[in-house]
Amino acid sequence: MAKIKAGVLGATGAVGQRFIEGLKSHPWFELTSLAASERSAGKKYREAAKWRLESELPDDIAEMTVVNVDPREVDADIVFSALPAADAMSVEPAFAAAGCAVASNTSSYRMVEDVPLLIPECNHEHLDIIKVQREKRGWEGFLTTNPNCTTIMFTLPLKPLMKFGIESVHMASMQAVSGAGYEGVPSMAILGNVIPYIGGEEEKCETEPQKILGHFDGERIINANFSISASCHRVPVMDGHTEALWVKMRDNPTPEEVRQAMLDFDPGLDDLPTSPKKALIVKDEPDRPQPRLDRMRGNGMSVSVGRIRSGIRFICMGHNTVRGAAGASILNAELLVKKGLL
Amino acid sequence: MAKIKAGVLGATGAVGQRFIEGLKSHPWFELTSLAASERSAGKKYREAAKWRLESELPDDIAEMTVVNVDPREVDADIVFSALPAADAMSVEPAFAAAGCAVASNTSSYRMVEDVPLLIPECNHEHLDIIKVQREKRGWEGFLTTNPNCTTIMFTLPLKPLMKFGIESVHMASMQAVSGAGYEGVPSMAILGNVIPYIGGEEEKCETEPQKILGHFDGERIINANFSISASCHRVPVMDGHTEALWVKMRDNPTPEEVRQAMLDFDPGLDDLPTSPKKALIVKDEPDRPQPRLDRMRGNGMSVSVGRIRSGIRFICMGHNTVRGAAGASILNAELLVKKGLL
Amino acid sequence: MAKIKAGVLGATGAVGQRFIEGLKSHPWFELTSLAASERSAGKKYREAAKWRLESELPDDIAEMTVVNVDPREVDADIVFSALPAADAMSVEPAFAAAGCAVASNTSSYRMVEDVPLLIPECNHEHLDIIKVQREKRGWEGFLTTNPNCTTIMFTLPLKPLMKFGIESVHMASMQAVSGAGYEGVPSMAILGNVIPYIGGEEEKCETEPQKILGHFDGERIINANFSISASCHRVPVMDGHTEALWVKMRDNPTPEEVRQAMLDFDPGLDDLPTSPKKALIVKDEPDRPQPRLDRMRGNGMSVSVGRIRSGIRFICMGHNTVRGAAGASILNAELLVKKGLL
Amino acid sequence: MAKIKAGVLGATGAVGQRFIEGLKSHPWFELTSLAASERSAGKKYREAAKWRLESELPDDIAEMTVVNVDPREVDADIVFSALPAADAMSVEPAFAAAGCAVASNTSSYRMVEDVPLLIPECNHEHLDIIKVQREKRGWEGFLTTNPNCTTIMFTLPLKPLMKFGIESVHMASMQAVSGAGYEGVPSMAILGNVIPYIGGEEEKCETEPQKILGHFDGERIINANFSISASCHRVPVMDGHTEALWVKMRDNPTPEEVRQAMLDFDPGLDDLPTSPKKALIVKDEPDRPQPRLDRMRGNGMSVSVGRIRSGIRFICMGHNTVRGAAGASILNAELLVKKGLL
Structure with a gap:
């Protein structure tokens, strides 16, 4: 089978490189x-971008010529968007209108009614809203989004807890600097320090999960009905968002029941190449998960959970620029292929 | 007035140096x-201890000869204890029995019924339990304690909120490595990492505040009646514990009412030399307090609070080995002098 | 005595704050x-600048209104310049022409023939070149400079070694991030990393010391005659440049002779308020100096030296934004007062 | 072909895990x-050791039972030794006497006359001294060693420069914390700090390279004849030793000639599984190599070189616990197989 042609919008930045x-x-x-x-x-990628990942940039990609973010210049069936939110607002619809599938990591359209906000393990059925989207907007292509990196890490472990009747969630994050982009956090701001504020992050964490865990009734998505209160903090970690969760549930499950629900969680996506063997990994050691040791589990696509204890409290952690950004969009794209949309 | 003779037990370690x-x-x-x-x-202090603070060790102290942790060798009216918990269990009572005042930073006796667990700004009246203690134990001296470093940072800002009827508290900490002592956290464990577990810390945070904020009825301390759920984490910060708090209160105050209550908080301890001008500092910048920038406020004795927002959520931060350890014990000792107990 | 009116050019940046x-x-x-x-x-300083030092910004300064970098707007007898090099090129002469003394931390004029490049402890007699400067340029005011931060740390300990006949110097630096300004080094570049390159730094380190340690013959400065080879590296340290030195000397002194020469070094500047009690501190512990523990010695104005061993090799370290920048300029200004130039 | 049975001595520590x-x-x-x-x-490995690498510990190894460091308990044709130096002194000969090949990463026998100190890319012919060793000591097995981690990083790039007549070397290192073992460097010692001293390290760096780059005349190794002066420093980096080199050479090659010699360097070991495609990687970007970005090149077995400039000065960097420790011993063992010694 011929491969599907893929483009990257915003290819030089931190997420673009991922x-x-x-x-x-x-x-x-x-x-x-x-x-x-x-x-x-107009430049070769090698000259346009300073490659900052630990893996090597293949020579054939380094030699590609960068084009403008314009549907007429981009030759692709699907584009992955790592654009700044302001640019994405006008550019992503232009690509969708031009017949492209758009898998966006940007926040601009996440909360728009007819746009699916996907975590394939949580709500692949929301993809059906694309029919609504195309009809309403008259697009040949379409637009899908993935959530904010911090949202993903705790929404995934909430999914298997939905059956216990989630009522409220408290979440405190300890986020890696790579989430802010390469120039986002000056070293003088964060070396040996904590910054207890990340602009807009708490709002995203308090609204995206209800849409993701909501119900698509054939026409619209009805949000899940629980409250979230978030407190977001930056810490001196390169990659990997660690989050402390409190989840209050109607059925009041024991920590062991919560643990079992997470162990049993099987989203059935083994046929997607980027899908990790386990979407949720349960760590039983008392001091795990830790970003340095656990962020690369499942090639960076697993979320690790630990310290499930009364409250219900637990810790979850995942790689913010893989599971929380580029990998999330790519998994979405694979789901599109599986569902015959691409 | 002649100065009061003071000894330090456990003088070579991290808190001992403070x-x-x-x-x-x-x-x-x-x-x-x-x-x-x-x-x-038997050694000179200079040889017994490797001085690891940024301030200089005065020569006259460097030349002092270290003695054994034994009331017969220690010439002091008051001893400050930074002993390991296991040692403190037997040693601190021996000093109290020998007529010494003991101001302990160790956890061993904090939760014991007839021992005051003090934050002078919160519960100086608990000192009266010393009468009960002396009678019961037949000691000439007596024993006072200060709370765990993480407890202090959030209990201080809870004090002015008591009037709103605190019902429950969620607390997520981002703690400095110095809290574990000099050899406590290997660099390989924490560089660019988060460790989401600190042994025994959550238990201390969930039990000490209710005693501190409790009521002394002349005979015993009746604990304050609210629940605490804590999640404690280590981050790559040298000094300064940052804590994210959620406080649910009966009266449902607004963030502005909470802010005002903290601004108005005046414990009236200006006559104690170690007491900071402001026990609570309210920061209005969106990204404060931060450990690097705010931990030395009030010579390390102020707790800084910020981001007071709906929930009620806020951030508090203080210097863990000053406000949270040595400075806390010294402030307790000053209170003893003021109350005529020394 | 009335105080001398002082202005700061570039007051909002990292060095300006210092x-x-x-x-x-x-x-x-x-x-x-x-x-x-x-x-x-036009803004209040409080609004124009985000204060990022650990010390507090006094309220009266926070309320000052920032003016343009223009001699007509700046009311001062002396201005301290922390301007970007490109701006300094035209602005500093304008202030000197307008009758101001200029104490510059910028590199633009350091190596210009009639401009003194001062470390008061090393070459206060070079100040006499100001006569030449004023005559040549027709300025009412004048212009002095201090060296690059990395230069200062190793030039100070070279001064007492001049008597042994310095022939060549090898220098490897491990520099703090604050040397690059607040936005200079992204956290993603330096967390857990070393950057073995700092643009222009090696060139400055290889040319400034010979001028500083040179001889003023009444008309011009004749450079000291030794070679320097530098290798400059950035490490994850907030403040404090650590440097490894090899110094080859004609007289081949022993490490003990070198140590004694440093101990004996007394520049005789005790009457200057910013001058530290000891310009050079010799540490005898095997693992010192270290930036965290030693950078604040002498209020950040001392250079600490250690590990003097055969080679002659040694380590030197000092606070790059105090001793190496703002403090250096202020000490220069105090020297101007002492010499009657202000 | 049946695989060769391999044991690890000191299997629970940092190098043992590698x-x-x-x-x-x-x-x-x-x-x-x-x-x-x-x-x-007697314990399962899973219980005896806390696994601290980012890669996963395979279950079958986790279930192996740890044995004592005793030739009677260890079933292996070759043992890899990560023992403390004091233990290695007696234990390694015992294994050699018992018929085992010993590939040691420990310092104890490196400088002993009849023991080869190997970097396969530099001196594979030194292996022939094993005949001398066995004869002299009457061992059925034999003992080989690899150099100190810091030595390896700069000795490899010195190899292709030998033809220019190396006269003297200055080396300043910026070393990762993992070189000291898991508990070796407390976080309070190194967070935001530099420690300009590593016990015994400079001595190793100043003596091992001459043996490695020396000539085996059939009976003994005649050391290479150049001097080394080292200054070793610890920085807050997890893995990867960065080193600044100055190399004085008789033929006074240009930087371009040095670069070419390094590019041309081909040790001809492509048939060894652990041998990287390129032992030396020359980076032409101005700010490379960097530990975070380059330490995993060649699966952690390449040394990256950059900033080759007049002096001759350059920077070299490699992974200290892979290329500089476990990987070095394994490469030595592969050479033993290739040479028919195993």
């Missing part, structure tokens, strides 16, 4: 187009 | 005795 | 003017 | 025995 890393030897997608701002367009 | 720093030029106390384990006893 | 910290309660200077770019001019 | 990681799916060796101290012997 997209390239995830797509460079993908079995279903072929990287055909790298798009970035005017400053980069 | 005791020396706080006492070396104290207006009321004179450092007369440094006690440590057999390994150190 | 200037304010050093001048806010200075016995000889009074902070009368804070100048910064157009973006800041 | 040995397991390197051997767990090795094409030539089969991990048959894990030996550690009495405290661990």
Whole structure:
């Protein structure tokens, strides 16, 4: 089978590089187009971007010429968007209108009614809203989104707890600097320090999960009915968001019941190449998960959970630029293929 | 007035060094005795301890000879204890029996019924239980304690909220490595990492505040009646515990009412040399308090509070080995002087 | 005596803040003017600058209105310049022409023939070149400079070694992030990492010391005659440049002779308020100096030296934004007062 | 072909874990025995050791029972030793006497006359001294060693420069904390700090390279004739030693000639499974190599070199617990197989 042509919008930034890393030897997608701002367009990728990942940049990609973020210049069946939110607002619809599938990591359209906000393990059935979207907007292509990186880490473990009747969630995050992009956090701000504020993050964490864990009734998504109160903090960690959760549930399950529900969680996505063997890994050691030791589990796509104790309290942790960003979009795209949308 | 003779038990460790720093030029106390384990006893302090604070060790203290942790060798009216919990169990009563006042930073006796667990700004009236203690135990001296470092940072801001009827507290901490002592946290464990577990810490945070904020009825302390659920985490910060709090209150105050209550908080301890001008500092910038920038406020004795928002949620932060350890014990000792107990 | 009116050019940046910290309660200077770019001019300092030092910003300074970097707007007898090098090129002469003394921390004029490049402990006699400068340029005011932060740390300990006949120097630096300014080093670049390159730094380290340690013959400065080879590296340290030195000397002194020469070094500047009691501190512990423990010695103005061993090799370390920047300029200004130039 | 039975001595520590990681799916060796101290012997590896690597510990290894460090308990043709130096002194000869090949990462026997100190890319011909060793000592087995981690990183790039006539070397290191073992460097010692001293390290760096780069004349190794002066420093980096080198050479090559010599360096070991495609990688970017970005090149077995400039100065960097420890011993063992010694 011929590979599907894939482009990356915003290819030079931190998440753009993770997209390239995830797509460079993908079995279903072929990287055909790298798009970035005017400053980069026309240059070889090697010159336009300073490669900052620990994995190596393949020579053939380094030699690709960067194009403008314009549907006429991008040759692709699907584009992965790592654009700044302001740019995405106008650019992503233009690609969808031009017949492209858009898998966006940007926040602009996440909470828009007819746009699916996907974690394949949680709500793959929300994809059906694309019919509504296309009809309403008259697009040949379509637009899908994945959640904020902090949202993903705790929404995944909430999924198997839905059956206990979630009533309220408290979440305190300890987030890695890579979540803010390469220039996002100056070293003088964070070396040996904690910054107890990340602009807009708490709002995203308090609204996205209810949509993701909501019910699609054929026409619209009805949000899940529980409250979330978040407190978000930056810590001196390169990659990996660690989150402390309190979940109050109607059925008042024991920690062991919660643990078992997480162990039993099987989203049935083994046929997707980027899907980890286990979406949720339960750690039984008292001091895990830890970002340094656990963020690369499942090639960076697993969320690790530990310290499940009365409250119900637990810790969850995952790789914010893989599971929480580029990998999330790529998994969404694989789901599109599986569902015949691509 | 002649100064009061003060000794330090466990003088060579991280908190012991902070005791020396706080006492070396104290207006009321004179450092007369440094006690440590057999390994150190008999040596000059300079040789027994590797000084690891940023302030300088005065030469006259460096030249003092370390003695054994034994009331017969320690010449002091009051001893400050930074002993390991196991040692403190037998040693602190021996000093109290020998007529010494003991101001302990150790956990061993904190929750014992007739021992005051003090934050002078919160419950100075609990000191009256010393009468009960002396009678019951037949001691000439007596024993006071200060709370765990993590407890102090959030109990202080809870104090002015008591009037709103605290019902429950959720607390997530991001704690500095110095809380574990000099050898406590290997660099390989924490560089670029988060450890979501600190042995025994959550239990202390969930039991000490109710005693501190409880009521002394002349005979015993009746615990305050609210629940606490804590999640404690270590982050790569040298000094300063940052804590995210959620406080549910009967009266449902607004964030502005909470802020005002904290601003108005005046414990009336200005006559104690170690007491900061403001026990609680309210920061209005969106990204404060931060450990690097705020831990030295009030010479390390103020707790800084910020991000007071609906929930009620807020952030509090203080210096764990000053406000949370040595400085806490010294402030307790100053209170003893003020109350005529020394 | 009335205080001398002092202004700060570039008052909002990292070094500008250190200037304010050093001048806010200075016995000889009074902070009368804070100048910064157009973006800041007209605002209160509190709004124009985000204060990022651990010390507190006094309220009266926070309320000062920032002015433009223009001699007509700055009311001062002396201005301290923390301007970007490109701006300094035209602005500093304008202030000197307008009758101001300029004490610059910027690199623009350091190596210009008639401009003194001062470390008061090393070459206060170079100040006499100001006569030459004023005559040549027709300025009412004048311009002095201090060296690059990395240069200062190793040039100070070289001074007492000049008598042994320095022939060549090898220097490897491990530099703090604050040397690059607040936004200079992204956290993603340096967390758990070393960057073995700092643009332009090696060139400065290889040319400035010979001028500083050179001889002023009444007309010009004749550079000292030895070679320097530098390798400069950034490490995850907030403040404090650590440098490994190899110094080859004609007289081949023993480590003990070198140590004694450093101990004996007495520049005779005790009457300057910012001058530390000891310009050079010799540490005899095997693992010192260290930035965290030693950078604040002498209020951040001492350079600490240790591990003097065969080679001759040694380690030197000092606070890069105090001794190496703002404090250096302020000490220069105090020297100007002492010499009657202000 | 049947795999060769391999044991690890000191299997629970930091380097021991790297040995397991390197051997767990090795094409030539089969991990048959894990030996550690009495405290661990008899336990399952899972219980004896806390696994601290980012890669996962395979279940079958986790279930192996740890044995004592005793030739009678260890079933292996070759043992990899990560023992403390004091233990290795008596234990390693016991294994050699019992007929085992010993590939040691420990310092005890490195400088002993009849023991080869190997970097296969530099001096594989030194292996012939094993004949001398066996004759002299009457061993059925034999003992080989690899150099100190810091030595390896700069000795490898010195090899292709030997033809220019190396006269002297200056080396300043910025070393990772993992080099000291898991408990070696407390976080309070190194967070935001530099420690300019590592016990015994400079001596190793100043003596091992001359043996490695020396000539084996059939009977003994004649050391290479150049001097080394080292200054060793610890920085807050997890893995990867960065080193600044100055190399003075008789032929005075240009930086471009040095670069070319390094590019041309081909040790001809492509048939060894652990040998990287390139032993030396030359980076042309101005700010490389960096530990975070480059330490995993060649699966952690390449040394990256950059900033080759006049002096001759350059930077070299490699993974200290892979290339500098476990991987070095494993590569030595593979050389033994290739040479028919195993």
